[in-house]
Amino acid sequence: MRELERNRDAPDTGASTGLRSLAVIGAGRTGGSVTPAARAAGLDVRVGTRGTAAVTAGGSDITLLCVPDESISAVCAEVATATDLPAYVGHVSGATGLDALEPAARRGAQIFRLHPLQTIPAPGTSLAGVPAAVTGSSPAAAEVARTLARRLGMVPFDLAEEHRAAYHAGAVLASNFVLTLAETAADLLTRAGVKDARAALTPLLLSTAANWAGAGPAALTGPIARGDEETVRAHQAALAGLAPELLPAYTALADRTRAVAAVAAYKNQGGTPVSTPKIVRTREELRAALAPARRAGTRIGLVPTMGFLHEGHASLLRAARERCDVVVMSLFVNPTQFGPNEDLAAYPRDEAADLAMAAAAGVDLVYAPAADHVYPPGFATTVEVGGELTNVLCGDPARRGAAHFRGVTTVVAKLLNAVGPDVAFFGQKDAQQAIVVRAMARDLELPVEIAVLPTVREPDGLAMSSRNVYLTAEERIRARALNQALTVAADTARTAGEGSAIRDALAAAGKVLADAGIEPEYLEARDAENLTVAERFGDRPVLIAVAARVGRARLIDNVVVQVVQVVQGA
Ligand SMILES: Nc1ncnc2c1ncn2[C@@H]1O[C@H](COP(=O)(O)OP(=O)(O)OP(=O)(O)O)[C@@H](O)[C@H]1O
Ligand SMILES: CC(C)(CO)[C@@H](O)C(=O)[O-]
Numbered sequence: 001m002r003e004l005e006r007n008r009d010a011p012d013t014g015a016s017t018g019l020r021s022l023a024v025i026g027a028g029r030t031g032g033s034v035t036p037a038a039r040a041a042g043l044d045v046r047v048g049t050r051g052t053a054a055v056t057a058g059g060s061d062i063t064l065l066c067v068p069d070e071s072i073s074a075v076c077a078e079v080a081t082a083t084d085l086p087a088y089v090g091h092v093s094g095a096t097g098l099d100a101l102e103p104a105a106r107r108g109a110q111i112f113r114l115h116p117l118q119t120i121p122a123p124g125t126s127l128a129g130v131p132a133a134v135t136g137s138s139p140a141a142a143e144v145a146r147t148l149a150r151r152l153g154m155v156p157f158d159l160a161e162e163h164r165a166a167y168h169a170g171a172v173l174a175s176n177f178v179l180t181l182a183e184t185a186a187d188l189l190t191r192a193g194v195k196d197a198r199a200a201l202t203p204l205l206l207s208t209a210a211n212w213a214g215a216g217p218a219a220l221t222g223p224i225a226r227g228d229e230e231t232v233r234a235h236q237a238a239l240a241g242l243a244p245e246l247l248p249a250y251t252a253l254a255d256r257t258r259a260v261a262a263v264a265a266y267k268n269q270g271g272t273p274v275s276t277p278k279i280v281r282t283r284e285e286l287r288a289a290l291a292p293a294r295r296a297g298t299r300i301g302l303v304p305t306m307g308f309l310h311e312g313h314a315s316l317l318r319a320a321r322e323r324c325d326v327v328v329m330s331l332f333v334n335p336t337q338f339g340p341n342e343d344l345a346a347y348p349r350d351e352a353a354d355l356a357m358a359a360a361a362g363v364d365l366v367y368a369p370a371a372d373h374v375y376p377p378g379f380a381t382t383v384e385v386g387g388e389l390t391n392v393l394c395g396d397p398a399r400r401g402a403a404h405f406r407g408v409t410t411v412v413a414k415l416l417n418a419v420g421p422d423v424a425f426f427g428q429k430d431a432q433q434a435i436v437v438r439a440m441a442r443d444l445e446l447p448v449e450i451a452v453l454p455t456v457r458e459p460d461g462l463a464m465s466s467r468n469v470y471l472t473a474e475e476r477i478r479a480r481a482l483n484q485a486l487t488v489a490a491d492t493a494r495t496a497g498e499g500s501a502i503r504d505a506l507a508a509a510g511k512v513l514a515d516a517g518i519e520p521e522y523l524e525a526r527d528a529e530n531l532t533v534a535e536r537f538g539d540r541p542v543l544i545a546v547a548a549r550v551g552r553a554r555l556i557d558n559v560v561v562q563v564v565q566v567v568q569g570a
């Protein structure tokens with residue numbers, strides 16, 4: 001065996017590896033396939049079973065346990081009693097940990113797992129080209145397992161022990177669940193009157209597998225890939241009548257398929273997705289999906305959005321990805337923050353594109369509930385931040401009113417409760433919203449950090465907003481005046497310096513707006529922390545905020561000006 005260690009880096013052909021003798025314990029499907037492959041590779045193979053394991057294993061270079069999962073531990077205990085203990089003891093189970101080989105490890109053997117990622121229906125199945133997941137208790141044990149795999153004709157890849165269960169779940173999805181899906185599809189076709197459903201479906205199933213093997217998510221075809229949601233709804237209606245028990249599974253798979261379609265579309269544009277986010281629609285699914293992260297005490301980040309994502313949202317998602325272990329994005333056009341004459345019905349929506357952006361930014365979980373799930377019949381509780389913060393600027397009764405912020409704080413409180421994030425991310429573009437949400441979190445002692453990130457702008461300075469889509473080409477050009485006006489106000493203040501009049505800065509900004517034919521709903525300067533009216537520019541940050549209708553779009557923007565920098569600790 002020492003020879004085997006000496007030759008670790010040698011090519012794995014013939015006797016040069018030093019691997020000569022192999023004890024195979026178990027003569028079932030896997031053992032019965034390993035044995036002929038090992039003999040064909042020129043190994044000296046001894047075969048034993050439970051009861052003869054110690055005698056068979058004694059003196060071998062490697063002993064491989066090919067016994068049922070539940071017997072591995074007991075058979076390993078037998079092997080551990082061998083007088084001439086093999087240096088390496090392994091098993092071939094995907095579901096079982098290395099710890100099942102503890103009895104041999106305790107006596108000084110190095111242990112490994114070598115799991116063929118293939119169904120082995122009978123003894124004598126060829127292992128040629130079969131991928132094999134390899135894990136070792138040491139680098140030497142892993143190398144021995146790789147060498148053995150190659151000698152048996154397999155293609156080894158490394159698998160970390162802590163990811164064994166996830167890996168095995170993947171294997172079950174690809175094999176067992178695909179079979180279950182095929183069987184379910186056949187059942188449905190049979191109920192729909194098709195005679196030999198299995199024969200009818202076989203070409204489709206085989207070509208789907210072959211196409212996926214070649215092209216991955218790009219091989220996806222069908223209604224979801226082409227955004228035909230009407231057909232999806234027709235399927236759901238048909239299932240509700242013919243096979244209602246299949247409806248939850250169909251709906252869950254449709255959501256998963258939307259995420260795959262989004263990833264495919266994003267890749268198609270040349271992007272490299274960081275993840276395929278999971279979509280959940282109910283608070284129960286959300287909690288279940290987050291339970292492992294919560295148990296593990298990992299850092300959860302939440303980015304609340306109303307969808308129709310742009311680079312502003314993406315900057316929040318990327319910040320969450322950098323700062324948190326798990327990134328949750330909510331996607332919900334919240335009806336309670338829209339006034340009766342506002343644009344709730346027209347608000348732009350594109351879930352598939354949103355999922356693609358979420359995938360690009362590395363989002364783990366997208367929470368996209370229906371309105372009646374968030375607000376079921378009987379819903380009667382609201383969260384409201386009182387006082388100045390919600391009565392001024394957008395909260396002025398003549399504008400969106402305090403009811404708008406009541407809608408925002410109510411839904412944000414619900415989202416914070418449902419997700420339980422460590423950090424929630426908001427954009428400075430909605431400056432008043434960020435201040436109001438911070439006040440709510442502080443007043444209600446919510447255990448969450450409210451992070452506020454800078455406004456992301458178009459190259460010409462226009463703040464990115466989902467509502468920019470409402471602008472015609474001519475309005476889009478005029479809309480630049482909002483940021484230009486704020487820039488002029490900030491420059492005026494900075495040039496005039498400490499104590500300069502707010503009035504002058506606002507007048508300069510107002511002129512820029514007027515020149516563009518824009519009459520603002522408001523153009524005001526307020527203390528950037530408590531929103532009280534600001535009198536002069538000085539050492540406190542001043543928020544200059546504007547709201548204006550440009551065509552159909554009501555746009556907002558702001559800048560924070562502090563003409564005297566306060567040196568911390570001075
Ligand atoms: N340009 C931007 N830069 C940074 N953050 C932004 C930007 N636009 C929106 N956000 C932030 O993204 C989050 C979700 O906002 P929302 O989905 O309402 O997008 P929006 O573009 O502001 O849409 P709307 O048209 O409703 O203003 C909020 O915290 C918001 O402040
Ligand atoms: C925070 C928010 C998602 C609540 O609906 C919304 O107001 C928004 O998108 O800014």
Ligand code: BAL
Binds near residue numbers: 433
């Ligand atoms: N972007 C803030 C949410 C709203 O306009 O309703």
